[in-house]
Structures are given as C-alpha cells and as structure tokens.
Amino acid sequence: MKTVGVVFGGKSPEHDVSIISAQSIVSNMDRNVYAPVLFPMNREGQLFRGDGGFEFLKSGTGEDILPVSFDELKKMDVIFPVLHGPFGEDGTIQGLFEMMGIPYVGSGVESCALNMHKGLFRDVFAVKGIAQPHYRYFSRVDKTASLKEIRQTLALPLFVKPCRGGSSIGISRVDTIDKLEEAVETAFRYDDCVIVEEGIDITEELEVAVLGRPGRLTVAGPGGLIAGDIFYSYDDKYVNKRTRFQIPVEDLPAEVLSGIRKLAATAFAVTNCFGLARVDFLFNRNSGYLALNEINTMPGFTDISMYTKLMMTTGMSFSELVSALLDLAFQRGR
Ligand SMILES: Nc1ncnc2c1ncn2[C@@H]1O[C@H](COP(=O)(O)OP(=O)(O)O)[C@@H](O)[C@H]1O
Ligand SMILES: [Mg+2]
Structure with a gap:
C-alpha cells in the first residue's frame, strides 16, 4: 500500500475548482494499492491535514483537521498536487517537492513555470515554429513603448491577458483600439506582466x-x-x-x-x-x-x-x- 498525499485548494483563484478535482481523484483512487491522505490548503496558502479536508475548505470546519508544516508531506510515498493556476500549477510547489526528494504527479518545475507564463511559452513555440497568434508581452516599465508598437503591428481584435493566470480571469477582448489601454490596466491588476495577442478568427x-x-x-x-x-x-x-x-x-x-x-x-x-x-x-x-x-x-x-x-x-x-x-x-x- 502506498500513501498518496493529495494537496488541493490553495492560493489561486481556481481554489474551488481544485476541490472538485481532488474529490473526483480521491473517490476514483484504487484503494487496493493507494491510501489517500488529504492535505487541504486554504486561500492564504496554509497547509492542513485531515479526513474532513473537503468540508474544511468549504465550511471552515472538518473532522480531525490539524494545521501542519510542509514537512509533513515528506511522510507520503507520493504527492498528487491537485492545484490549478498560480502557486500550484506554476512550479512553485513542485520546487518544494524537488527539495524534499519526494515523487509527485505531473510536470516538473521548469515545465510548469514555462507553461504558466503566456509570454515565455509563446517565445519557445516561436523558436520551434509552432503556429500561434502574433503577440507582445511587457511589464509596466515598457507599457508606453509596447502599446505604441502594438497599435502599429497587431491587428484587431486583440486579446489582453495577465501573463500568469487561468480561468480567463483578467482577460479582455478588445475590438476598438481606444479600449486597449483600459484592458491592459485590467490585466495588470492580476499580474505585473501582460500579453497582448492578435485575435484569431x-x-x-x-x-x-x-x-x-x-x-x-x-x-x-x-x-x-x-x-x-x-x-x-x-x-x-x-x-x-x-x-x-x-x-x-x-x-x-x-x-x-x-x-x-x-x-x-x-x-x-x-x-x-x-x-x-x-x-x-x-x-x-x-x-x-x-x-x-x-x-x-x-x-x-x-x-x-x-x-x-x-x-x-x-x-x-x-x-x-x-x-x-x-x-x-x-x-x-x-
Ligand atoms: N489569440 C486569441 N484569439 C482568439 N481567441 C482567444 C485568443 N486568446 C484567447 N482567446 C479566447 O480566450 C479564452 C481564454 O484564453 P486563455 O489564453 O486560454 O486563458 P486561460 O489560461 O485563462 O484559459 C480562450 O479559451 C479563447 O476563447
Ligand atoms: Mg485557456
């Protein structure tokens, strides 16, 4: 029998989706081989352990719930990080598992970090010749110059996104150029890096x-x-x-x-x-x-x-x- 630490919830806006994903995974785990141990993480990123983990994240109380240090994960044979979005799907928690030398499900640190960043993975796909929308990404210091270049080089409609997000949060479709700056400011509320892409028909x-x-x-x-x-x-x-x-x-x-x-x-x-x-x-x-x-x-x-x-x-x-x-x-x- 192998113990499986199921880490779910977490700091990202996809906290609730993560709970539902984790419930499905736990209820479909082969109990002849694997024994799941629930590690709910609250929205502040604090880790807990206990059988009532699902109720705990939904209602604030649950059976046998204890706050634990991340060290507790070391006792598991393997970790299933059922976390979506930033602080879960972006290489941060994967780095912790690497430090601890504990096996975990899914992609490693650099792949998670790369695929979380809509600007960086586009650079990689560009080098590899994979078809994708024209794009430009920038931080606040480069905003003015980038907007100028975007107006000259990218065709409407545009999609404006926080570079590291998910669930379409902070994303706008821009159909007239006078709405571009507002959309960029919306995206900056979620990340300090913003990407603007040409909309594909x-x-x-x-x-x-x-x-x-x-x-x-x-x-x-x-x-x-x-x-x-x-x-x-x-x-x-x-x-x-x-x-x-x-x-x-x-x-x-x-x-x-x-x-x-x-x-x-x-x-x-x-x-x-x-x-x-x-x-x-x-x-x-x-x-x-x-x-x-x-x-x-x-x-x-x-x-x-x-x-x-x-x-x-x-x-x-x-x-x-x-x-x-x-x-x-x-x-x-x-
Ligand atoms: N360049 C684009 N052209 C056309 N539609 C787009 C483009 N980029 C995003 N979209 C639309 O916006 C949605 C969310 O964008 P996406 O990059 O997938 O963000 P998220 O990571 O939040 O899912 C897509 O599923 C698609 O409907
Ligand atoms: Mg998407």
Missing part, C-alpha cells in the same frame, strides 16, 4: 489530452468547444455554462484529427511536460488554420472535465487514469 476551440512520458504518450481527442460568450470567458466556464461541447470531435477528416494530436504531442515534448497536460488550440474549420493557444499542466480533473472525458474515450477508466499518473510519478528521472 475561430469557429471553435480544440483541446487534446496527453498522458505519459516522452516516447510513451497516450494522446486523446481533440474535444471541441464553441464558447457561449464572445470568447470562452470566466462566466462561460463557471457561471452561465453556455458553452457547446463535442467530446471527442468526430466530424473532421481523420488526417486532420491525427495532425492535431501529433502537434499536441510535439508541444508537450518541447515544453518538457511530464505525466499529463491538456493542450489547447484555436481552430477555424473553414480555413483549416490551427494555432496553439496554451498548455495546462494540471487541467480540470472532475468526471465532467475535458481532460478526463477525453482519456475515457481511449477505453481507460477514471481509476486506471489516476493509477497511471501515480505510477508515472515514480518513473520521473528514470
């Missing part, structure tokens, strides 16, 4: 699920979505839920679908992902244009999430998926 977004390690990847999908809002916004994701999903996409030529899967595997490899990732694309089915949008190193992980649903299309059960990820954690570096 899309018919839908495609998401591919990747599981495994270099040379031994399972690639599933793509799944498709058509946003209910003017883009796939926070409201669309969690409030109105007007998005239309197609999981998996079947009404495209087989060679197009396999080309997308191949590109997802390439993107996974060039950013040094490990274990799992969801690779997201912007797609126009009329022109066939496909651009890489982003890679999520800890995608939403509930039984209705795109990542898990796509993996199930390969014939794998949720519980087999969790076991595969835990098994991979022990293979890192080998």
